[in-house]
Amino acid sequence: MTGERVGYVRVSTAEQNESRQLDGVELDEVFVDKASGRNRDRPKLDALIKYVRKGDTVLVHSLDRLARNVTDLQAIIAELNSKGVRVEVTTQGLVFTGDDNPMTKLLLQMLGAVAEFELAAIRERQAEGIAKAKAAGKYAGRKVALTPEQVAEIARRHAGGAGEGITSLAKEFGVSRQTVYKYLAEESTVKDQQ
The missing domain is CATH 3.40.50.1390 (Resolvase, N-terminal catalytic domain)
Structure with missing residues (x-):
C-alpha cells in the first residue's frame, strides 16, 4: 500500500x-x-x-x-x-x-x-444501577444546566428586537445550542399554559 x-x-x-x-x-x-x-x-x-x-x-x-x-x-x-x-x-x-x-x-x-449486544448490556446495567441508587435515595440526576433566571434572560434576549442568535447565547452561558433550544421550548410551553 x-x-x-x-x-x-x-x-x-x-x-x-x-x-x-x-x-x-x-x-x-x-x-x-x-x-x-x-x-x-x-x-x-x-x-x-x-x-x-x-x-x-x-x-x-x-x-x-x-x-x-x-x-x-x-x-x-x-x-x-x-x-x-x-x-x-x-x-x-x-x-x-x-x-x-x-x-x-x-x-x-x-x-x-457482539458490539451491539455489549452496548445494550451497558445500558441495561446503567439503568439498573440508577434504579438502585434512586431507591436508596442516592441518585440526584443530572445537574440543571441553567437557572430559571438564566432561562428567562435567554428567552427575553432571543425574542427581543435584535433577536440574539442561539449560538451566541449558548457560548455566553456555557451550554450547547441543543440545551438552549430545549430550555426555550420548555419556556414557551410554560407560557402557553399560563
Whole structure:
C-alpha cells in the first residue's frame, strides 16, 4: 500500500483517555471522536471519510470503535472500501478491502453483533444501577444546566428586537445550542399554559 495510514480513535466521553487505542502504531494522520458509537453522528468520523483517498489504510483499535451496531459498522466499512480504502482492525487482526471473502463478512457481522449486544448490556446495567441508587435515595440526576433566571434572560434576549442568535447565547452561558433550544421550548410551553 502506498497511501497514507490514517487512524480513527473513538472514546465515549471527553474524560476518557484515547491514547492507548493506537499506541505504537505508525500513522500519518489521526481523527479522534469523543462521542458514543451508537449512531453515525460523529464529526471526526465524517472528516476522516472525506479525507481518505484511494490507496489509504484506515486503522482502528477494534470494530466497536467504528460503530456499536451492525448496520452502521457495515455501512462505514463499505463506504471506505468503495473509495478504495482498506480498513485494518489492529487488535482483531482483520482487514477489509471490499473484495472480502465470505468468512471475513461473517466475522464482521458477528463482531458487529457482539458490539451491539455489549452496548445494550451497558445500558441495561446503567439503568439498573440508577434504579438502585434512586431507591436508596442516592441518585440526584443530572445537574440543571441553567437557572430559571438564566432561562428567562435567554428567552427575553432571543425574542427581543435584535433577536440574539442561539449560538451566541449558548457560548455566553456555557451550554450547547441543543440545551438552549430545549430550555426555550420548555419556556414557551410554560407560557402557553399560563
